[in-house]
Amino acid sequence: MSCNDSMGQSGSDRLDLSAGTRHFDASTTGWLLGEAIRHLNTGDDEGSLAYQRVIEILAERKDAMETAAQLSFRAAPGDVPLRWNLLYLIGAFAGSNAADFLVRTAMEPLPERQRVGCEGPRDLELLVRTMAVESLQYVARRHAEAADHVLKLVGSNLERPVLIEAVKAAKELGLADKVRGILKAEDHWMLDIRTARTEEVVVEAERKEGGEVGFRAPKMAADHTAPSTCHCRKEN
Numbered sequence: 001m002s003c004n005d006s007m008g009q010s011g012s013d014r015l016d017l018s019a020g021t022r023h024f025d026a027s028t029t030g031w032l033l034g035e036a037i038r039h040l041n042t043g044d045d046e047g048s049l050a051y052q053r054v055i056e057i058l059a060e061r062k063d064a065m066e067t068a069a070q071l072s073f074r075a076a077p078g079d080v081p082l083r084w085n086l087l088y089l090i091g092a093f094a095g096s097n098a099a100d101f102l103v104r105t106a107m108e109p110l111p112e113r114q115r116v117g118c119e120g121p122r123d124l125e126l127l128v129r130t131m132a133v134e135s136l137q138y139v140a141r142r143h144a145e146a147a148d149h150v151l152k153l154v155g156s157n158l159e160r161p162v163l164i165e166a167v168k169a170a171k172e173l174g175l176a177d178k179v180r181g182i183l184k185a186e187d188h189w190m191l192d193i194r195t196a197r198t199e200e201v202v203v204e205a206e207r208k209e210g211g212e213v214g215f216r217a218p219k220m221a222a223d224h225t226a227p228s229t230c231h232c233r234k235e236n
Contacts, residue, residue, distance in 0.1 A: 023075075023082065029067040032058055036092075037085045058093040065094045069101050080124040084131050091135025096143040098135070103149050105132035106166070110159050129162045137169035147173050155182045164190050 024034030032054055039051035058064040068086050075082045087105065090098050106129050114120035133153065140146040150173060153166035167190040170179045176191055183190065 023071055027063075027067065029058070029061050029063050030071065032061070033064070033068055033071065033086070033089060036089050040085065040088070055089070055093045058089070059095075065090065065098050065101070068094075072105075078121065078124070080128055083128050087128065087131040087135050091131075091138035094135075094139055096139065096146040098139050099146040099149040102132045102136040102139065103152060105129065106136070106153055106162055107156055107158065126159075126161055129159070130165045133162060133165040133169050137172060140169075140173055147175060151175060151178055151182060154179050163187070164193065167191060168193060 024030040036051060036054040036058060039047045039054060042048075042051075068090050072083050072086045075086075087102070090102065108125075108129065110125050110129065111121040113122050133150075136146065136150055136153070140150055147170075150166060150170045154163070154170055158166060167179055167183070167187075170176070171191060179191060180188060
């Protein structure tokens with residue numbers, strides 16, 4: 001992806017499920033995962049309700065976690081949106097059996113930083129690592145036995161951005177005291193990071209010229225059957 005990548009004809013960077021590589025057709029559970037991703041990215045009330053229903057079904061299927069992991073492994077190395085979506089779903093439906101997979105994903109080495117360009121493989125892979133941490137946090141909220149895996153991340157040799165996310169996740173789980181005992185003293189400032197409310201940070205801009213600048217999620221490949229990422233967490 002480069003600075004000049006354009007969005008679709010509709011002005012959105014979402015991609016509808018269309019003909020191409022059929023990632024979700026091998027099994028019923030695979031199909032359910034595809035449906036969950038599709039509804040996750042519809043952005044309307046009907047899609048939100050359908051998403052919740054599919055997540056409830058996936059949570060009852062014994063092979064859901066294994067199938068999601070296999071789809072992630074089979075995804076093309078640069079297919080960040082598909083892997084991101086699968087990690088998101090795992091955070092929504094999986095049990096504590098997902099913890100090892102999420103830890104391994106978060107700990108995977110990042111590509112070397114590129115010296116040119118505004119966004120490269122390292123930046124995109126960082127989205128995958130941080131999503132793995134967030135999903136582990138949501139799994140640990142439902143299954144307390146997975147919380148130790150969050151602490152395992154804090155004590156690992158993680159890239160600094162991923163470590164910060166792990167510390168934030170552990171703090172949200174009420175593990176700040178344990179984190180303080182694991183972190184190096186010079187990294188204790190990470191425990192002071194908090195999520196600010198919108199009203200705390202929105203200010204009136206002094207300059208009025210120029211267009212709106214916003215964040216755009218990773219663009220999906222044209223031959224893909226899964227939509228791109230959605231930034232709203234839906235609780236299971």
